[in-house]
Amino acid sequence: MPLSVERMRKEYFQELESLRDQLVDMTELVRKAMSSATQALLEANIELADQVIENDTAIDSLNADVEDRALELITLQAPVATDLRVLISGMRIAQSLERMGDLAVHVARAARMRYPRTAVPPELRFTIEQMGAIAELISAKTAEVVKDGDVQGAFELAEIDDDMDELHRSLFIAILSPDRDVSIEAAIDVTLLSRYYERYADHAVTIGKRVVHIATGEPYAATSID
């Protein structure tokens, strides 16, 4: 017996809702991954680092699943322009989250590589701690923004990202300061770590732009968040 058009539409909207829930779940997994990676890094905790690396496959699978489900909806429903924007943006958000998960893995690998030492020299520990705190803040905000389609929140993501960029710059100044005695190895490690945190926050801003694009239809590239 064929479904009524009404019932098909209802199921379609339920599917869209469920896709959104999945993105929120992914954001939460990514937040935990970066949070654990930071802890593993600062405490030279190799078990925790391994866990982050291992758990990343779950994030990758969620990304593949979002893509499959979105493509299925596009094929079956031939959505109008607005719904298509939601579905394509959902796929893009999942991609950004997947990449954020990869960056958490990079941080965990850095922790692993220097074990049983820590990759962060004592004098730069505070800056990395702050970067971890900002990563936590921007992840939690990203979950809210995705959940509520919150345009104002998307702009707040960009503000938090500015703080991350500021820390990224201050770290280089700190490493280069003549009164710091940072080894070349530590300089390399911390340069890469700082770059991972900075990119992590950039991806959160990209997600915010996508949410604005869904909400307003404003072209993605022109979205005035930066």
Next chain:
Amino acid sequence: MPLSVERMRKEYFQELESLRDQLVDMTELVRKAMSSATQALLEANIELADQVIENDTAIDSLNADVEDRALELITLQAPVATDLRVLISGMRIAQSLERMGDLAVHVARAARMRYPRTAVPPELRFTIEQMGAIAELISAKTAEVVKDGDVQGAFELAEIDDDMDELHRSLFIAILSPDRDVSIEAAIDVTLLSRYYERYADHAVTIGKRVVHIATGEPYAATSID
């Protein structure tokens, strides 16, 4: 007068062809951007660095244009699964190319920041030259792979990427070698530069995976290129 179905299909395939051409053109612009950025870096050529930074908006526009055109085709044509895969993958390829353009801009900015000096210390110059050469090689191959939908070529991209990864590792070993007298500033610069080249090649591999996905329908995540 309404178009015949046959004529609509013909125009649709012409549109797909033209999208592919646009991706090939984008690849060529990106190749030139990285090639010029490398030259600007090694020769401390600030005019060339500025040109790379300026020209990046053209690459960004092409990405936005590919996205708009692909979305329009999806909305108007309600493509079957195979065609949808081509269109979505085309959008993804454009995104990767846009990001490769950004990485060329990062290299150009590094050249700019140390002007009139060069950001690369003499003893690491050869490695960065090699990275530039591999970036050139992988860009040219990417253009071919996109143009011909060449699955074998996609695997070659992964081989070229292995060479880039090897250089990336060898650079760190070189910086850390006790007989090199590399300053902390040079270590930071070269660490980031090496990371930009390495990511640039990663994106080419991602494009290769997308081309395989178009050609075979094999799920993107399972594509055995790595």
